[in-house]
Amino acid sequence: MKLDDSELAESCKRGDLDSFNELVERYQKMAYNLALRMLGDPSAAEDATQDAFFSAWKNIRGFRGGNFRAWLLQITANNCRDQLRKLKRHPSIPLESLPFEPQAPPSSESPENYVLQREISEQIKDGLASLPSEQRLAVILCDIQGLSYEEIAKVMGCSLGTVRSRISRGRAQLRNYLLQRELLPQEFRLNK
Amino acid sequence: MWTVFGRFKRDNCSKTKLRLSAYMDQRLSPQALDEVESHLVACHSCQKELGSLQTTVALLHRLPEMLPLRSFRIAQVEPSRRRTAMPLLRLATAATAVLLVMAFTADLTNLFATSPSSIGQDWGASDGRDTESPTVENQTNSGQITSDNEGDLGPGSEEHLDATEAGWVRPLEYSLAGLVIILGGVASGLWLKSKSKGSEKQRKT
Ligand SMILES: [Zn+2]
Numbered sequence: 001m002k003l004d005d006s007e008l009a010e011s012c013k014r015g016d017l018d019s020f021n022e023l024v025e026r027y028q029k030m031a032y033n034l035a036l037r038m039l040g041d042p043s044a045a046e047d048a049t050q051d052a053f054f055s056a057w058k059n060i061r062g063f064r065g066g067n068f069r070a071w072l073l074q075i076t077a078n079n080c081r082d083q084l085r086k087l088k089r090h091p092s093i094p095l096e097s098l099p100f101e102p103q104a105p106p107s108s109e110s111p112e113n114y115v116l117q118r119e120i121s122e123q124i125k126d127g128l129a130s131l132p133s134e135q136r137l138a139v140i141l142c143d144i145q146g147l148s149y150e151e152i153a154k155v156m157g158c159s160l161g162t163v164r165s166r167i168s169r170g171r172a173q174l175r176n177y178l179l180q181r182e183l184l185p186q187e188f189r190l191n192k
Numbered sequence: 193m194w195t196v197f198g199r200f201k202r203d204n205c206s207k208t209k210l211r212l213s214a215y216m217d218q219r220l221s222p223q224a225l226d227e228v229e230s231h232l233v234a235c236h237s238c239q240k241e242l243g244s245l246q247t248t249v250a251l252l253h254r255l256p257e258m259l260p261l262r263s264f265r266i267a268q269v270e271p272s273r274r275r276t277a278m279p280l281l282r283l284a285t286a287a288t289a290v291l292l293v294m295a296f297t298a299d300l301t302n303l304f305a306t307s308p309s310s311i312g313q314d315w316g317a318s319d320g321r322d323t324e325s326p327t328v329e330n331q332t333n334s335g336q337i338t339s340d341n342e343g344d345l346g347p348g349s350e351e352h353l354d355a356t357e358a359g360w361v362r363p364l365e366y367s368l369a370g371l372v373i374i375l376g377g378v379a380s381g382l383w384l385k386s387k388s389k390g391s392e393k394q395r396k397t
Contacts, residue, residue, distance in 0.1 A: 021265045032260040053264045143252035168213035175248040188244035
């Protein structure tokens with residue numbers, strides 16, 4: 001029988017680490033991808049994700065029921081903010097210049113398509129890095145992770161109106177970034 | 193007349209463009225939705241804007257999900273095992289050190305002179321033999337160690353005792369001393385390691 005998140009979280013509160021690791025299995029990919037898109041660096045993303053799960057386990061009593069996924073992503077987002085502050089104070093490598101792990105092309109895709117897709121992925125990554133961090137977070141949660149506005153408001157700890165305007169401004173700025181680099185079709189170029 | 197209409201259209205355009213993102217997500221009130229839709233029908237520029245936003249979002253949707261190179265499961269055993277191993281090790285070191293001290297003390301007070309059973313016999317019989325001790329001493333001084341000497345042992349006959357203990361007491365003391373050094377070294381090494389690990393972990397969280 002598969003337990004739902006709230007049931008697992010309840011046994012976590014009684015100290016059951018196995019239940020917590022079941023939740024880790026469910027959400028580690030999501031948390032890691034959020035951190036990776038926020039930070040742009042795989043090893044920083046791993047650190048932020050591991051720290052997020054550590055503090056989630058340590059503070060599991062602070063979870064008052066409801067949406068576990070949003071609670072966990074909120075902790076992950078906070079860890080990302082900390083990492084970004086650290087990177088800002090000790091800039092080592094700019095976000096845009098770090099490539100993600102190369103992945104083998106899926107068998108369904110032609111090599112040309114794969115190369116193109118990777119090129120676009122890299123450009124989008126750089127475009128995301130150019131956004132203010134809260135707009136970037138909102139866009140990632142909405143358009144990459146597919147969360148609802150309500151869930152995003154929980155993760156970000158803000159109102160629905162703020163979520164809506166951050167997504168709107170983030171998308172527009174990313175669109176401008178891609179247009180400047182001619183990554184969007186010709187017909188979308190402005191002033192033409 | 194055309195400039196007034198133009199400005200009206202521009203105002204409408206900027207208002208519409210601000211709503212396009214929410215429009216795509218079906219997050220507009222019925223009235224706002226109505227306004228946006230009727231504007232879009234007539235405005236090529238806003239259609240273009242909408243198209244570019246939709247393409248941007250489609251590109252975001254198509255981003256591949258990346259796989260972390262490791263699992264983030266939390267292991268409980270490791271830190272707690274280290275914590276329980278430390279006191280055990282310290283206890284073993286302390287116990288060995290105490291044994292060493294006891295061995296030394298016993299050595300100095302000549303408890304190791306004979307086997308426990310003969311000591312018992314001797315002490316039982318010692319009252320009557322006290323006067324004989326000096327003669328025994330003389331015998332040992334001349335280097336004679338005979339089996340019947342054992343029966344004559346009493347507290348205070350030092351030289352004689354030294355002679356009989358030598359076989360196994362020294363190796364015992366040496367090995368105990370070695371054990372204390374090894375256990376102490378390992379314990380303090382582990383302690384230093386756990387101390388630096390602990391501070392590292394604290395920094396991380
Ligand atoms: Zn318009």
